[in-house]
Amino acid sequence: MSRSVGGPPLHVEVWPTSGGELVFPHLDGLAPDAAADVLVSHVAPGSALVIGDPVLRELLLARGGVEARHVLTMKQDVTPVPAPSQVPGLVLREWREGDPELLAPALIGAYDSEHPDPQAPDLGLASASLQGMAEDPDNPRLRATTVAELEGRPVGAALVLRSEHVTGWKGPWVMNVFRAPEPVVPGVGRAMLVRALELLHEDGESHLGLAVTATNPARRVYE
Numbered sequence: 001m002s003r004s005v006g007g008p009p010l011h012v013e014v015w016p017t018s019g020g021e022l023v024f025p026h027l028d029g030l031a032p033d034a035a036a037d038v039l040v041s042h043v044a045p046g047s048a049l050v051i052g053d054p055v056l057r058e059l060l061l062a063r064g065g066v067e068a069r070h071v072l073t074m075k076q077d078v079t080p081v082p083a084p085s086q087v088p089g090l091v092l093r094e095w096r097e098g099d100p101e102l103l104a105p106a107l108i109g110a111y112d113s114e115h116p117d118p119q120a121p122d123l124g125l126a127s128a129s130l131q132g133m134a135e136d137p138d139n140p141r142l143r144a145t146t147v148a149e150l151e152g153r154p155v156g157a158a159l160v161l162r163s164e165h166v167t168g169w170k171g172p173w174v175m176n177v178f179r180a181p182e183p184v185v186p187g188v189g190r191a192m193l194v195r196a197l198e199l200l201h202e203d204g205e206s207h208l209g210l211a212v213t214a215t216n217p218a219r220r221v222y223e
Contacts, residue, residue, distance in 0.1 A: 013050035014043055032056045036063060069117070071211040073169075074222055078201045078208060085191040091149040092195045095157070099147060100130035102154045106180035110156070116213045130159075133175050139163040142172055144199040144208075146192045148179060155180045158192040160200070160208070172200055174210035177218075189221050 012027065012035075027035045036059035039049065048068060051057050061067065104126035111119030119126060134141050144160040156179030163173035174196070179188045200208055212219045 011052060012039065012056075015048040015050070016044050032059055036060050040064075070214045072214055072219065073209060073211045075207055075209045076197065078197045078205055081197045081201050082194055084194045084198070085187045087185060087187040087191050089150055090185070090188060090191060092191060093147050093149060094143070095134060095141065095145045095147055095159075099154065099157070100127045100134065103127075103130055103147070103157055106155050106157075107176075107178055109180045109182070110178035112181070116215045130157075130176075133159050133161070136161065139173070139175065142200070143203060144172060144196040144205075146195045146199070148188050148192050150183065150185060150188075155183075155185075156188055156192060158189075158196050160196050169209055172205050172208045174208065177210070189218065193221070 027038060030038065032053065032055045036056055039060065040063050043049065049060065049065075051060070052073075057067075101123075104123045107126045107130060108119050108121050108123065111117060119129075133139075134145070139161040142160045142162055144158075146158045146160075147154055148156040156177075158177040159175045160172055161175045162171065163175065164170050174193070177189060177192060179192075197208060210222060212222055
């Protein structure tokens with residue numbers, strides 16, 4: 001959905017509940033308060049809305065909405081690619097079959113109970129989550145997806161997909177980037193992202209995007 005009232009278009013993405021039927025009402029030309037009324041009337045209860053307009057956000061909160069996640073979206077041009085970080089003992093490789101199971105412990109460790117977006121401590125769920133991301137037919141995995149190994153053990157990954165799932169976005173997207181908290185080796189996350197940018201540059205891509213929860217300390221790395 002989009003709405004324009006003399007400024008940039010308002011993009012609203014709706015993720016409906018499993019039993020709800022999604023209706024796309026036209027928001028073109030509506031003021032924010034009228035757009036909020038339309039969304040409240042037409043969107044199935046329990047659905048998630050992805051909204052980039054702060055005025056509409058406040059109006060929906062005032063109408064009983066609940067903020068599930070406050071994220072920042074970032075975009076990086078891949079030219080020129082920054083110099084790669086040198087991390088002793090680190091090997092960066094492509095994604096392989098079997099990596100979801102191998103990387104499940106690292107995913108759980110990265111998203112522990114102290115993380116703003118905690119991960120359930122279940123190896124099966126973590127593996128299935130990674131498998132779903134890596135083999136999503138709607139968001140195909142790109143060659144820029146990178147796995148980090150230390151001493152032959154996978155300790156993290158940057159899953160880069162071609163995605164249109166985010167409002168106003170089209171192109172390579174970091175669906176997830178994570179690393180195990182142990183061993184403590186600074187620079188692994190940065191090195192994975194730099195490698196992803198290098199591969200995207202080789203493949204003729206122009207930019208890379210991601211979203212990060214506003215309170216996530218990893219935001220500093222992405223910035």
